[in-house]
Amino acid sequence: MVENVTTRDPADLPLPPASPSTLGWSLGVLLREWSDRVEKVSRDLPHGVRGYQVLAAVVHDAPPTQASLAARLGIDRTVMTYLLDKFVQCGLLERRQDPVDRRARRIVPTDQGRRVLADLDAAVAGAEDELLSGLAPGERRVLLALLEHAASGTAPDEDRCAAVARTIGPPRHA
Amino acid sequence: MVENVTTRDPADLPLPPASPSTLGWSLGVLLREWSDRVEKVSRDLPHGVRGYQVLAAVVHDAPPTQASLAARLGIDRTVMTYLLDKFVQCGLLERRQDPVDRRARRIVPTDQGRRVLADLDAAVAGAEDELLSGLAPGERRVLLALLEHAASGTAPDEDRCAAVARTIGPPRHA
DNA sequence: CCAATATAGTCTGTCAGGCAGATTATCTCG
């Protein structure tokens, strides 16, 4: 009997040599599921999930420029152009010339944009809650923290925005 | 001269109701980053990252049928058809008629397929390691465990296949 | 045992969406 099975200790991890790619698979499944749910919720928005992500990024993170917004979301510049076109057209966002660099546009939300996003955020929060229903509240918090930490570590530019935000105001439930 | 600098008040732009969508964003960033890295590693494979995922799923999870394989990876069945065509053509996988249900095909890896995957798995493991370099080893393990748990909770069908497979032992060549 | 319906996989055609490359306006630096 070949005993390359080193299961002598319960603290031993159960999947040592096996598939390394649980990570990729898990991320894929979760993101797909997240997208599906958020899609349902954002059906009215110009571009579904992506629209939500754009709007959320603009309002919550206020990236200085269109390009940085695109980079943050991993979207091509040329794509970002027509995504924003639609939002402007719908009166949810505005393009303003950056006074200091007239090549750049500052993307700012309209009041309606803010309102719409607030509603969506609530709905999305619900969806996420449901998505993670298999995890205990503590586990969820840990997962979110680790995910964000990992993502921030690899993200192209943000990082300190998020870090600061987290330091100043951690998610407090009122 | 119109200086609408409305951003001087620190209390003006807080992140009042903590953005719920860190989840979506984090997942997106990480998956994108994972894909990029794995893409580099899987450049020789028929369909890049996706090819890797297919091959890994076939070998590690041995889904009974083509359809279930597709479902597991969130790929359309018509797409799965031509993905597999390529793999068969390259001699990495084989389609065999399921003896019990002759409509179905059992997808089995060739020896070469296994070998190729083994190499890739090693490389991917390295890439993942690098990807999560911002996290301490303990944190990584926790993250992976939680991710997998969450994903399994929402995954369409697998769950018990994977669970059973893991419990019984890694796929010993049948 | 036959007919009807369901399911696994494949094939075909269509179409949106993404990306490369050119274009315009502006900035920066020598």
Place this chain on the structure above:
DNA sequence: CGAGATAATCTGCCTGACAGACTATATTGG
């Protein structure tokens, strides 16, 4: 001031996803 870089936009092509039809087999009810 001219040369090169950068933000955003515009144009056109082309891949790749999905819908729907089709074949082969399974299942079920009469």
